[in-house]
Amino acid sequence: MPQNEPLSVNARGMKCPWPVLRAARAMRGADAVLVEADDPIAPAELAALATAQGWAFETLGDHRFSLRRAG
Known part of the structure; x- marks a missing residue:
């Protein structure tokens, strides 16, 4: 079930x-x-x-990015 609050993914140090x-x-x-x-x-x-995937992508700065479903 989709959530309203964004999930956080820490992929620092990963290639x-x-x-x-x-x-x-x-x-x-x-x-x-x-x-x-x-x-x-x-x-x-x-x-x-x-x-x-038809998602919105945004660069938030300082190695942080946002992925969001449209609509």
Whole structure:
């Protein structure tokens, strides 16, 4: 059952594809996920995941990103 509060995913220190895999798994049961990831490739990979799934993607700064279901 989707939740209203964003889930938090700490993927700092993980190399891609792990941050993206963790975010995708978290989104299975949530409407929004806040991801912390410091791999330089993570922003592009998270954005690609969001585009593929029809989710909104936002860079929040300081290695923090938001994934959110539309509507």
